[in-house]
Amino acid sequence: MQVITDQVYRFSKDNAACATAEPGEVLVFKTLDCFSNRITDETVTMASLDYGYDVANPAAGPVFVNGAKPGDVLVVDILSIDVADEGTIATDDHCGPLFEGMPYATKKVRIEEGFAVFNDLRFPIDPMIGVIGTAPSGDDVIDGYIGSHGGNMDNKLITAGARLFFPVRVEGALLQMGDVHAAMGDSEICGTGIEIPASITVRIALIKDFELNWPVLETKDKWYVNACAPEYHEACRNAARELHRLLMRATGWSAPDTYMYMSVQCDLEINQGCKPCAVEMSLRFGAPKHPGIKPLIDIDKLL
Known part of the structure; x- marks a missing residue:
């Protein structure tokens, strides 16, 4: 090792x-x-x-x-x-x-x-x-x-x-x-x-050959997109766009349906927000693991 x-x-x-x-x-x-x-x-x-x-x-x-x-x-x-x-x-x-x-x-x-x-x-x-x-x-x-x-x-x-x-x-x-x-x-x-x-x-x-624009964290019960930007609203948009894209890929749902699902089931959480420190706002946007939704990144099939 x-x-x-x-x-x-x-x-x-x-x-x-x-x-x-x-x-x-x-x-x-x-x-x-x-x-x-x-x-x-x-x-x-x-x-x-x-x-x-x-x-x-x-x-x-x-x-x-x-x-x-x-x-x-x-x-x-x-x-x-x-x-x-x-x-x-x-x-x-x-x-x-x-x-x-x-x-x-x-x-x-x-x-x-x-x-x-x-x-x-x-x-x-x-x-x-x-x-x-x-x-x-x-x-x-x-x-x-x-x-x-x-x-x-x-x-x-x-x-x-x-x-x-x-x-x-x-x-x-x-x-x-x-x-x-x-x-x-x-x-x-x-x-x-x-x-x-x-x-x-x-x-x-x-x-191999998988599109990913931001780091993703998988926990026991959720998938999180981690994103950042100088200000909160930009960081939120960055995380939301990537989570929305991955959810659409996993579910096959339309863009509006996926957006509405995110609004009622997904959580936006702050990682680091110690402004006025120069480090950008860091946050995570999480989707629950649901038996009716395929894994956002199905490692068993992709490896």
Whole structure:
């Protein structure tokens, strides 16, 4: 089993692959926290930390997947996420609706037997991957940002047991991931979850010649299109268009029928919305798995 330890700070078609893998292979990605493990204790805050977006959110990788060509889809099954025994939460001067007047602060959070210890509270952790994706075919995208390739989606549902589908835009796909959170609420309101080093175990697969414009997440009971844009209404439109297209393909329904079904059965949820942070609005639009509707991406038939 290959263990990926190299770290990069941007998604790029020019990144040199640190490993090569075959479809069906299981890989382990060893990740740093989003601060590159540089916040050693609570006396270190983001006021004194060099935290430009070009040195934050390191991702392990990238991995070149043999056989992956533009127009294919890379499938990533999250098998497990094992986190360290301490994580970090921090505030800065530009993230979230309450940033004005909020002092810089750092909190170290112990992880004990699957629980986070926050002041006098203990609550269960649910480790998730904040940054994951493939290389874009155009300009580089810093790991802290998001796009149709994936990136800093900060979707709290990207946990063990989830399956992800990414558009392949460059030969080899160039898969990378990092920015694990032991726990995070939808919107990540102050700009950080419980940021923590981790070991991520995944299995990869490849679907040939399948149109996919945005990353798709499959959970136990839903299909989610993940999309982004500078503002909410644009991000909503991007996600809605792709979900609408995939649903029409699966059901054979007309455009109006599919639109109406989305209005009564599909849910729009916020991944990250910590404006005025420069990162774009990240959201997910989910359709329930229904026995009367074919899988949006039928991996068993397509592999």
